[in-house]
Amino acid sequence: MNPKRGKVAIIHDILLIIRSKDSEAGPTHIMYRANLSHQMLTEYLNEILSKGFAIENTNKHGKRTYAITPKGHEFIKDYQQIQKFFDSYGFVQ
């Protein structure tokens, strides 16, 4: 993963991880795969939940898991356009 990722790129990476685990992605798994600190992960997950890109569930072992929503799928689909838009104007994320 790119070490100088912007906010939008990190959200995109997290959503890809959640999607790849088929609704069973736990916070630790996401934290390691996305290469984030615990504090950063909490901030990004809060943003992802508040934007409705994913929902929080509790699995049969009582642990927190995340599942991607249709809005999250749409974000992944639009990500390339969003990145190109930021890049074309040189906006810093």
Added chain:
Amino acid sequence: MSVWYLTPTWFSGYDAILQLVFGLITLILALFAIRIFKVTSERTTKLFGSGFLLISIAYFVQSALNFFALHELAEPIQPLIKLNQAITIGFVAAYFHLLLMICGLIVLLYMSFSIKEKKVLAALLLIGVLPMLFDTDIVYTYQIISTISLIFIASYFVKNYLKKKHALRFFTAAGFAILLLSSIIFFFAVQDKLFYVAGNALEFLAYLLLLINFYLVLKK
């Protein structure tokens, strides 16, 4: 960004159509930026979208005003009361257009700075709008404020292009640089009709580049 200058008779009507096109292009860019802001909550996209939305409304007002003027002038004999009403409507609409355009450019100018203080935006808006309210020669005041704003906005996008030379950034930088050039050309439109046409043509070229850039962003 044009106001009302000496217009060649043959160009009347075409300018209104061009301003309608500018309004549509800036509206498309504004709505796309606002849509991206809703997804990313990025400050720059909010400011870019808001600035272009104000500029878009300004162009629609200007276009409507030019169509209105064209329609009014087409009637050979008019009662004095109707003529006075037309002049008043025209003056109010022109003022509204100038204020919207200045506010839009100032929002873009604020976006180009890396300062996040809202007080700076408030100060810039006051510095930009107040002279327009109290100055008698509002066209020159508008030209000076809009050109200064465009110098900073264009240099922001040119610097971004120089940091990373990419085709998409080139279209953006070239678009804003040409907008600055057209703003300078409009200074001379008070004396010569042809400068008004040249200014509009350059503005068209600038927005065409921004539209090509937008198409390339959307292209998969």
